[in-house]
Amino acid sequence: MKIYEKTAEDSGTRARLGKITTRHGVVETPVFMPVGTAGTVKSLPQHLLEELGVQILLGNTYHLYLRPGPEVVRDLGGLHGFMAWAGAILTDSGGYQVFSHQDLRRIREEGVRFRSHIDGSSHLLTPEKAIDIQHALGSDIAMVLDDCTPYPSTWEKTRQSLELSARWARRCREALPPDQGGPSLFGIVQGGMYPDLRQASLERTLEAGDFEGYALGGFSVGEPKDLMRDLVSRMAPQLPEDKPRYLMGVGTPLDLVEGVCCGIDMFDCVMPTRNARNGCLFTSRGKVIIKNSRYLRDDSPLDPECGCRVCRRYSKAYLRHLFMSREILSAVLNTYHNIHFYLDIMRKIRQCIRLNHLADFLKSLRGVYGEDASLPPGGGDS
Amino acid sequence: MKIYEKTAEDSGTRARLGKITTRHGVVETPVFMPVGTAGTVKSLPQHLLEELGVQILLGNTYHLYLRPGPEVVRDLGGLHGFMAWAGAILTDSGGYQVFSHQDLRRIREEGVRFRSHIDGSSHLLTPEKAIDIQHALGSDIAMVLDDCTPYPSTWEKTRQSLELSARWARRCREALPPDQGGPSLFGIVQGGMYPDLRQASLERTLEAGDFEGYALGGFSVGEPKDLMRDLVSRMAPQLPEDKPRYLMGVGTPLDLVEGVCCGIDMFDCVMPTRNARNGCLFTSRGKVIIKNSRYLRDDSPLDPECGCRVCRRYSKAYLRHLFMSREILSAVLNTYHNIHFYLDIMRKIRQCIRLNHLADFLKSLRGVYGEDASLPPGGGDS
Numbered sequence: 001m002k003i004y005e006k007t008a009e010d011s012g013t014r015a016r017l018g019k020i021t022t023r024h025g026v027v028e029t030p031v032f033m034p035v036g037t038a039g040t041v042k043s044l045p046q047h048l049l050e051e052l053g054v055q056i057l058l059g060n061t062y063h064l065y066l067r068p069g070p071e072v073v074r075d076l077g078g079l080h081g082f083m084a085w086a087g088a089i090l091t092d093s094g095g096y097q098v099f100s101h102q103d104l105r106r107i108r109e110e111g112v113r114f115r116s117h118i119d120g121s122s123h124l125l126t127p128e129k130a131i132d133i134q135h136a137l138g139s140d141i142a143m144v145l146d147d148c149t150p151y152p153s154t155w156e157k158t159r160q161s162l163e164l165s166a167r168w169a170r171r172c173r174e175a176l177p178p179d180q181g182g183p184s185l186f187g188i189v190q191g192g193m194y195p196d197l198r199q200a201s202l203e204r205t206l207e208a209g210d211f212e213g214y215a216l217g218g219f220s221v222g223e224p225k226d227l228m229r230d231l232v233s234r235m236a237p238q239l240p241e242d243k244p245r246y247l248m249g250v251g252t253p254l255d256l257v258e259g260v261c262c263g264i265d266m267f268d269c270v271m272p273t274r275n276a277r278n279g280c281l282f283t284s285r286g287k288v289i290i291k292n293s294r295y296l297r298d299d300s301p302l303d304p305e306c307g308c309r310v311c312r313r314y315s316k317a318y319l320r321h322l323f324m325s326r327e328i329l330s331a332v333l334n335t336y337h338n339i340h341f342y343l344d345i346m347r348k349i350r351q352c353i354r355l356n357h358l359a360d361f362l363k364s365l366r367g368v369y370g371e372d373a374s375l376p377p378g379g380g381d382s
Numbered sequence: 383m384k385i386y387e388k389t390a391e392d393s394g395t396r397a398r399l400g401k402i403t404t405r406h407g408v409v410e411t412p413v414f415m416p417v418g419t420a421g422t423v424k425s426l427p428q429h430l431l432e433e434l435g436v437q438i439l440l441g442n443t444y445h446l447y448l449r450p451g452p453e454v455v456r457d458l459g460g461l462h463g464f465m466a467w468a469g470a471i472l473t474d475s476g477g478y479q480v481f482s483h484q485d486l487r488r489i490r491e492e493g494v495r496f497r498s499h500i501d502g503s504s505h506l507l508t509p510e511k512a513i514d515i516q517h518a519l520g521s522d523i524a525m526v527l528d529d530c531t532p533y534p535s536t537w538e539k540t541r542q543s544l545e546l547s548a549r550w551a552r553r554c555r556e557a558l559p560p561d562q563g564g565p566s567l568f569g570i571v572q573g574g575m576y577p578d579l580r581q582a583s584l585e586r587t588l589e590a591g592d593f594e595g596y597a598l599g600g601f602s603v604g605e606p607k608d609l610m611r612d613l614v615s616r617m618a619p620q621l622p623e624d625k626p627r628y629l630m631g632v633g634t635p636l637d638l639v640e641g642v643c644c645g646i647d648m649f650d651c652v653m654p655t656r657n658a659r660n661g662c663l664f665t666s667r668g669k670v671i672i673k674n675s676r677y678l679r680d681d682s683p684l685d686p687e688c689g690c691r692v693c694r695r696y697s698k699a700y701l702r703h704l705f706m707s708r709e710i711l712s713a714v715l716n717t718y719h720n721i722h723f724y725l726d727i728m729r730k731i732r733q734c735i736r737l738n739h740l741a742d743f744l745k746s747l748r749g750v751y752g753e754d755a756s757l758p759p760g761g762g763d764s
Contacts, residue, residue: 039704067703296450299459
C-alpha cells in the first residue's frame with residue numbers, strides 16, 4: 001500500500017513536504033518522532049504530548065518485549081491502548097538495543113541471541129519474532145530486523161553484516177506481507193561508513209522486497225559528522241521517491257535540517273529527551289547547560305523566542321534550582337521544552353519548504369548550531 | 383488582622399466552612415495544602431496544580447533556606463515569583479525538618495544549631511531567623527519556630543519543650559508584628575501526648591501573642607491513632623473560634639474528615655505525594671498498591687469513580703508498568719491522582735458541611751479507610 005504523498009518541494013534543496021497515512025492518522029512530513037522507549041516519552045503525560053503537537057511516537061520493541069511483554073500489550077489494545085495514545089506509532093525492531101549491549105549478544109544466521117539487561121534471561125530475536133512482536137504491539141510502522149555495525153568496523157565485516165541484514169529484511173517482509181491489514185514495514189539501508197557498501201546495501205534492500213518506506217540505519221554511532229553528512233547526502237536521494245525516507249537515530253537540530261535538505265522525511269533521536277534530563281536545553285540561541293551557576297539568579301525565560309509553557313512561565317533560575325535539587329519536575333519541564341524546540345524546528349522546516357526558504361533557515365541554524373562536537377551520540381533508547 | 387471568616391457550620395459535628403483571606407487570594411476551608419518542599423510539589427508542573435484546584439501550597443523553609451537560599455528567592459520575587467505560583471503559600475518554620483535530623487542538631491534557648499543534610503555546613507536557626515527567612519520567601523502564612531518533641535517523650539521533657547516553644551513563639555511575634563504588611567503568623571500548640579501539657583501549651587501560646595491563626599503541632603510522629611484522635615478532639619474546639627485552625631502534618635483521608643469534625647480548617651501532609659511516588663494510591667474503594675501483580679493485565683481505571691485525568695485516560699496495567707519500570711511518568715501520574723483524591727475529599731467535606739451531611743460522609747469513609755496501621759507517618763517534607 002502506498003502510504004506517502006509528496007505535496008511540495010523546496011526549489012533550493014532536495015527537501016520534500018508530504019504526508020504519511022497511518023492507521024492512526026496522517027503524519028505531516030518532515031517529521032520528528034520523540035522516543036517513547038517503554039511506552040512513555042520519559043516524564044511527559046500523553047496529554048502534554050498532544051498539546052506539543054506530537055503526531056507520531058517511536059516505541060522500542062526491545063524494552064516493551066522484556067517489560068511488560070508483547071502479549072500483555074496486545075491484550076490491552078496494543079501499544080495505543082496500553083499507553084492511551086491515539087496518534088501514530090513507529091516501532092524499531094529491537095535490533096539496535098540488542099546490538100548496543102555487545103557483551104550480552106551472539107549473532108547467527110537465524111537471529112540474535114541476547115540476555116535481558118533486567119534479569120539476565122536468554123532470548124532469541126529472529127526476523128520473524130521481531131515482526132511478531134511489532135504486530136502484537138499494534139505498531140503502525142514496523143522496522144525490519146537489521147544488524148547494525150559499530151563504528152569503526154572493517155570493510156569485510158560491514159559487507160557481511162549488510163548481506164545478513166538484507167536476508168533478514170527479506171524474511172521480515174515474508175513474515176509481514178503487504179496489504180494484509182498489518183503494520184507498514186520499512187526496509188533499512190546499512191553499509192557502515194563505506195560508500196560502496198552503502199550502495200550495495202541499498203541494492204540488496206530493494207531486492208529483499210517491496211517496503212512501504214526506507215530508512216538509513218547505522219548512523220549516530222560515533223562517526224565523524226562529515227562522514228554521516230556525506231553518506232546521507234549520497235544515499236537519501238536514491239531512496240525511492242514515492243516512499244517515506246527515514247534517517248534513524250539522528251540527530252542534532254542542525255542534523256534535522258541538513259537531513260531534510262537531502263530529502264529525508266522522518267527522524268527520531270533521544271537527544272531532546274535524554275539531554276533534557278541531563279540539563280542540556282536547546283534554544284533559539286544555542287544550547288543552555290542549566291546547571292551553570294550563572295543562572296542562579298537569572299529571572300529571564302530559558303528562550304525568550306520560545307512560546308512553550310515552560311518558557312512562558314518559568315525562569316532559568318527556577319529550572320536551575322529544580323535541576324540542582326534533582327527534582328522530578330526538572331525532567332518534566334526540560335523534556336517539555338526540548339520536545340517543543342524539536343517539533344518547532346520541524347514546523348519551521350515545513351513552512352520553509354512551502355515558502356521555498358529552507359536554504360535560508362539552514363544557514364541561520366548553522367550560525368547557532370554549527371559544528372558541535374560536545375553533543376553525545378543520539379541513537380538508542382530515550 | 384482578621385483573616386478568617388466562618389460561613390457555615392455543620393449541625394451534627396464541630397465542622398466549620400470558612401474562608402481565609404491571604405495576599406494571594408481567598409482560600410476556602412476546610413482545605414488540604416499539598417506539600418511543595420523545595421518550591422515544587424514533587425513531579426507536578428504548576429499548571430497541573432491549578433487544574434487540580436490547589437488553592438494553597440506548603441513550602442518548606444528548611445529546604446529553601448539551604449537551596450537556593452532565601453536571598454535568591456527574595457530577589458526572584460519571593461517563592462511566588464520563583465516558582466511561578468499565583469496562589470497562596472504557607473511556609474513552615476524549618477523547625478520540623480531540623481528536629482527530624484536529630485543527630486545533626488543542638489537546641490539552646492537562643493535557637494537550634496544544625497548541620498545541612500546537603501553539605502554538612504553548620505547553621506543557627508533562631509525564632510527571629512525563621513521569621514526573616516519566611517519573610518524573604520514572601521510567604522502568605524508563616525509559622526512560629528517551635529520545638530517538636532519526638533514520640534515518646536517524658537512528661538518533664540515535653541513540659542520544658544512546650545515552654546521553650548512558647549518563648550520562641552513570643553519572639554517570632556515580636557519579630558513579625560501584626561498589621562505591618564508581612565505574612566500572617568500562626569502560633570503552634572505543642573505538649574506531646576499529655577493532655578495537661580497540651581492544655582498548658584495552649585495557654586502559653588495564647589499568652590505569647592495574638593496570632594492570626596493557631597495550629598496543633600507534634601502529631602503524626604508515630605503515636606497511636608487513638609491518642610492523636612483524642613487529643614485533637616479535646617484541643618481543636620479550644621483554639622480561637624474566629625481564627626483558622628491548622629492540624630500540622632496530618633494525615634490519612636480519614637484523619638482529614640475526623641479533624642474537620644473536630645473543628646480543624648487546614649491540613650498538610652506528604653502522604654498523597656510521597657505515597658504516590660511509592661506506588662500507593664488512594665481511591666474511593668481504598669488504597670491500591672499499584673505494583674501488585676494482579677494489575678498486570680488490568681485495563682480498568684485506577685478508580686472508576688474518579689474523574690481525574692489519570693483515571694479517565696490510563697489503566698491500572700499502564701500505571702503498574704510505569705511503576706515497575708521506574709519511569710518518571712509514574713511519579714507524575716500517581717501524584718496527580720493522589721492530590722486529586724485529597725482535594726476531592728476536601729470538596730466533598732465542604733459540600734457536606736453546606737448540606738449538614740458530614741457525619742454521613744465520615745461514616746462512609748470509615749468503611750473504606752477505617753483503622754489502617756500500614757500507613758507510614760506523614761509529617762515532614764514531601
